[in-house]
Amino acid sequence: MFQNDIDITPDLIARHGLKPDEYERILRLIGKKPTLTELGIFSAMWNEHCSYKSSKKWLKTLPTKGDKVVIGPGENAGVIDIGDGDVAIFKMESHNHPSYIEPYQGATTGVGGILRDVFTMGARPIAAMNSLSFGEPDHPKTRHLVAGVVAGVGGYGNSFGVPTVGGEVRFHARYNGNCLVNAFALGIARRDGIFLSEAKGVGLPVVYLGAKTGRDGVGGATMASAEFDDTIEEKRPTVQVGDPFTEKRLLEACLELMKTGAVVAIQDMGAAGLTCSAVEMGAKGNLGIRLDLDRVPQREEDMTPYEMMLSESQERMLMVLEPSKEKEAEAVFRKWELDFAVCGETTDDLRFRIIWQGKEVADLPIKELGDEAPEYDRPWVEPRKAAPLAADAIPAVNDVGAALIRLIGAPDQASRAWVYEQYDCLVQGNSAQIPGGDAGVVRVEGTQKALAMSADVTPRYCDADPFEGGKQAVAESWRNVTAVGGDPIALTDNLNFGNPEKPEAMGQFVRALQGIAEACRALDFPIVSGNVSLYNETNGEGILPSPTIVGVGLLPDVTRMATIAFKADGDEVILVGGHGSHLGQSVYLRDLHGREEGTPPPVDLALEKKNGDFVRGLIASGRVATCHDLSDGGLGVALAEMAMAGRRGVRVELGSRVPQVAVFAEDQARYLIAVKPGEAAAILADAARAGVSAERIGTVGGDAVDFGAAGKASVADLKAAYDGWFPAFMSGKA
């Protein structure tokens, strides 16, 4: 027998993830002792994941406005104008904790959740990406997590029918106890066909759509707002189960429904399901909501109102219905064999009322629930920064060719084909660039336009200097979009950090956000959506600070696009941005010498913009079709990737430069382009006029990446090392 009126003990409050002073705040707001259902609703709304209580103060400082921003943060996803009445709608969201507990289902529901965020706004998803961070390769859990997460990402996206066009995978010991699974989705809609969650009109039916409610995921958002310890296996029941088949039908049904004019407001049920979606719609619309739980479709028997309000069963939506269209709307959902149940109504009393077995089990002020969550100014300290590397502390190598082969076959640089071949990257027939290049590119169907997108962050830089690392994440995403020819428009962020109650971790968050904000302003690259994932710690050890950035840009003409592959022997290779000198925090030091030391390369944002704008102009004018940005592993890794993709070598002149510095320095704001032999002089002259450093460093041809006296690596050996590591690792041989 369900007891709604029970004694609210300090222990019960703690188990709901609420602090004693937060409970006091609840008492003040509602003026009575909460029922069990009410306490559950508060815990769902006020946890870190849903309320952003530790991060809100800092999120407000991020630049979110721009000429092409239609809707910024605060809705299910951000919206940008891409011309001709079209908009792109996108967001990234984490599913870190669930994926560590149950990798396959954690990843599937991460993908499912972000797809729903996009199509609940009226957009058909046309691209997905992801950013995955795992523990060190030889940690006993890593293979299991990689296999499960990758299969889960693919299992959901492939069945749903969205192409996964890019992403990143990294390994580091600091993720041993807490992997990161960040999922991104992007959809297309018409500017006049965007749907929002704000309820309008009193006495209108509130309709439940999609799959039935079960007990899965009860308390999931609260779980995701706490640190892990050795008891995590007990949390497995808080992970939801994904059903991409239902999601695919829900997508088709929702888009069909939206055309009928039946939808006044719509909100997907994500974290904290029915609670969050109903409160969101009511609070935004200044309306109350009354829900009758006996009319909610249920998958299991004898569910209590507490369980129903906290269930995170997937593939569900809540909408406010235009009453005259009820029959038409219901017919659409019946056709797709989905649930459609009028289960409540909007009211004018600003209360959130829950009826169960004819009795009122919760009656709360809806605005306070949604808007009066605690907001903290967490104490923070200046995070510890890595010391600069002394110039003479950098070890040399005898043969940069051999070093390059080792580097390209190391866990973080090796080919990700083992991963992305498990993702359908072609469905819908509009993929112009699939994983393996600088950015994913998807054509906007029926047009020559395309959207470019790239997921980036370099967590070791962020750990060594959160401010510069934050800048670098934004700059690299902007650079990758630029390198395919895209004009960067806006970005979404997924801020993965440790425990905000620790001043050092909070300091990393604050400084990284300041760096991100500075880069966004300098590059005119606003943030339109995002997600914060804190408490990524296990047994007190935090992850590397990992603010993942996905930048999105527009290519006006998809036939003017660059790829990384060398195209023809004899093409001249030009380095834009000059030779590098910075080896602090480089993969050269880490993977060849076992040292994670030094300051990360500083990002000169003005230089970044100048060099990027120049390169983009060359691609847009049709003069350059081969381009690659320089990032991890510097010039050497970039040349190797271009050679392997083009199946042809390159001869490079280093002159009197110190070989390992020129080849492996990770200085920012740099690109390699390859041009037809007759074009180089004119392009170099244009660069000089634009004040951009550019120099001819080599010629495409041969069967090796050849640095002359400094050494060479055959393309075949590079390819063997590059292709070999991941499959060998997963089969237990690496």
Next chain:
Amino acid sequence: MRSAVVLFPGSNRDHDMVKALHDVTGNRPTVVWHQDATLPDVDLIVLPGGFSYGDYLRCGAIAARSPAMLDVARKAKAGVRVLGVCNGFQILTEAGLLPGALMRNAHLRFVCKEVKLRVINNATDFTRAYAKGQVIRCPVAHHDGNYFADPETLARLEDDGRVAFRYAEGTNPNGSINDIAGILNEAGNVLGMMPHPENLIEALHGGLDGRGLFESVIQAVAA
């Protein structure tokens, strides 16, 4: 040339197939809902790729029992051309219109990549625009494409020229027996194949090798 594409709950390459048929044949295909008991009279019926019914139970097993499939079977028997791609191939085997079965890929993972196909029989309505023995590029995207048939069935398929396509140059992505990528029914009017010719028909896709399949049907209809 008139065509129809059958839409099942969970189909997801229906859109790609409709676009390919439209682009190559010039006519937009009719999209038929799986609950419709009668298909229009067309020159080609296509069962598209995807995850009908989420691949639950067995790939294609539930879709094979939908009302539209009864009419597809009737029309196939009457000689109408039927093409099943990927999940469509799985549905055709589950419906008994093609022999054998598509098992889970030998490496147990979903695989999306480009492979090479050798045209084994070009004397069919689906392959006449290709040369016999020609090697074409074509992408695959599936979890269950590992074709299997018992030895007698396999011998009949091979002896009667009913293997239309084989994975070539060591690119078999799923472990299928005899590198089989696509097979025909006895009458030659039903083709099932795992690879996706509809995803290689324009410059954006990086090649045009998939067009030949649709052009073959156009030629056959005109002949």
